[in-house]
Amino acid sequence: MLVRLKGIHTVKARLSDGTVRTYHYAWRKGPLLTGEPGTPEFMASYNAAVASRQAPPAGVLAALIAGFKIADEFTSLAARTKADYVKQIGKIEKEFGDLPIKALDDRRMRGIFKEWRDRLAVKSLRQADYAWTVLARILSVAKDRGKITTNPCERGGRIYRADRADNVWTDADEAAFYLHAPRHLHLAMMLALWTGQRQGDLLKLTWSSYDGKYIRLRQGKTKRRITIPVAGPLKAALDGTKRRGLLILATAAGERWTPDGFRSSWRKACAKAGVEALTFHDLRGSAVTRLALAGCTEPEIAAITGLSIRDVSTILDVHYLSRDVGLAESAVRKLEAGTGPAKKL
Numbered sequence: 001m002l003v004r005l006k007g008i009h010t011v012k013a014r015l016s017d018g019t020v021r022t023y024h025y026a027w028r029k030g031p032l033l034t035g036e037p038g039t040p041e042f043m044a045s046y047n048a049a050v051a052s053r054q055a056p057p058a059g060v061l062a063a064l065i066a067g068f069k070i071a072d073e074f075t076s077l078a079a080r081t082k083a084d085y086v087k088q089i090g091k092i093e094k095e096f097g098d099l100p101i102k103a104l105d106d107r108r109m110r111g112i113f114k115e116w117r118d119r120l121a122v123k124s125l126r127q128a129d130y131a132w133t134v135l136a137r138i139l140s141v142a143k144d145r146g147k148i149t150t151n152p153c154e155r156g157g158r159i160y161r162a163d164r165a166d167n168v169w170t171d172a173d174e175a176a177f178y179l180h181a182p183r184h185l186h187l188a189m190m191l192a193l194w195t196g197q198r199q200g201d202l203l204k205l206t207w208s209s210y211d212g213k214y215i216r217l218r219q220g221k222t223k224r225r226i227t228i229p230v231a232g233p234l235k236a237a238l239d240g241t242k243r244r245g246l247l248i249l250a251t252a253a254g255e256r257w258t259p260d261g262f263r264s265s266w267r268k269a270c271a272k273a274g275v276e277a278l279t280f281h282d283l284r285g286s287a288v289t290r291l292a293l294a295g296c297t298e299p300e301i302a303a304i305t306g307l308s309i310r311d312v313s314t315i316l317d318v319h320y321l322s323r324d325v326g327l328a329e330s331a332v333r334k335l336e337a338g339t340g341p342a343k344k345l
Contacts, residue, residue: 008033008046062097064142065089073141078220080200080259088134091120096135101148104139110152117157132157169193169286173275181269184252187237188266191249192280194234196287196305199280203257205248210238219306226306288315 009025024033024042026049033049035041056062068074069089077085095116103109113135121128136153143151174193178186191202200220209217212235215228230238244254251257251265266280284305291301298312305312 056097059101060097061099061101062093064101064147065093065097065138067145067147068138068141071141071145073137076223078200081221084130085134088131089138091131092135092138104148104152105150113152114157129157167278167282167285168289169275169278169283173273173278176273177269177275180273182252182265184250185265185269187241188249188262188280189283190234190237192283193287193290194231195228196284196291196301196307197228198284199262200259203247203249203259203262206246207243207248208246210248212239222306224306226303228304285315288312292316 007027007030009028009030011023011025012020013023014020024037025031026033026046031045031049033042033045035045056066074082074085113132117128117132120131132153136151136157139148139151139153142148174189177189181189188202191197191205192199195202195215197205197217198219198221201217204220205215205217209215210230213230215230216225217228218225238248241248244250245256247256249257251261263280270276270278288301288305288307291304296304298309298316301307301312302309307315
């Protein structure tokens with residue numbers, strides 16, 4: 001049986017004696033293949049040509065990228081994250097694929113990389129930061145494996161600073177959403193606020209993960225297995241939901257959500273409810289904030305949300321609690337209830 005090989009470029013040429021000869025190339029402007037199609041010789045020459053095209057020459061940045069793609073630091077990423085990385089890697093290869101590895105030791109390289117990042121930032125600060133982060137990660141893995149001695153992208157380099165301090169779902173926002181949003185989105189809100197999980201993990205959550213007392217899941221991004229005690233309000237919502245399939249969250253028609261489909265429906269629901277500048281992702285930070293305001297410690301919050309203690313601390317210290325009036329009022333009440341000379345003034 002003949003196998004149709006992808007990309008082969010066939011050219012017919014008339015020789016001086018009038019005969020027509022057919023030439024096969026691995027791809028347009030690629031190497032000439034030997035043997036007749038279907039023969040072992042032809043397959044061997046084709047495979048050799050493809051292998052030479054895929055393997056970048058040693059000594060250039062493209063070789064480090066190839067090594068990164070087979071490293072555990074890349075292969076263990078979640079599918080969505082891996083796809084995002086591939087997009088950024090394409091930008092890096094286009095700009096620096098043929099950069100000699102020895103050039104990384106030049107003290108000017110950090111500036112060159114930053115100039116490239118700045119050009120990307122003209123279109124999108126976030127995408128420029130993402131490209132920089134992926135490049136830094138590639139070089140970090142290469143350095144860790146002894147392939148390079150210097151990583152010019154270490155320490156800093158990000159230019160986008162998102163201040164999410166005001167992006168917390170308030171009780172009023174929550175009430176407006178429940179009042180105006182479609183009913184099939186209410187449970188998504190409940191799950192996010194009472195578990196602190198990412199959208200992707202909640203959309204994949206199955207009924208078998210819930211036993212009436214706990215929700216057990218493995219996070220897609222961190223691969224952590226966590227067990228979440230189900231609070232009364234969430235239990236009531238789950239037990240009162242009609243099961244229409246394997247997944248807890250589903251569309252109005254009972255179908256599986258696509259990530260883009262869910263985001264689109266959520267945005268429309270927020271607009272209808274008059275909830276502005278807030279995203280589904282903000283519910284995670286809001287959940288962390290609520291747990292903290294309830295008196296939970298950072299390790300307790302980490303146990304429920306699956307976040308690291310360091311990430312919990314960052315969310316509380318930088319993004320949310322710094323502007324929460326509830327904490328300020330609590331602090332004043334504690335001060336008023338205190339004893340000592342200050343109270344008598």
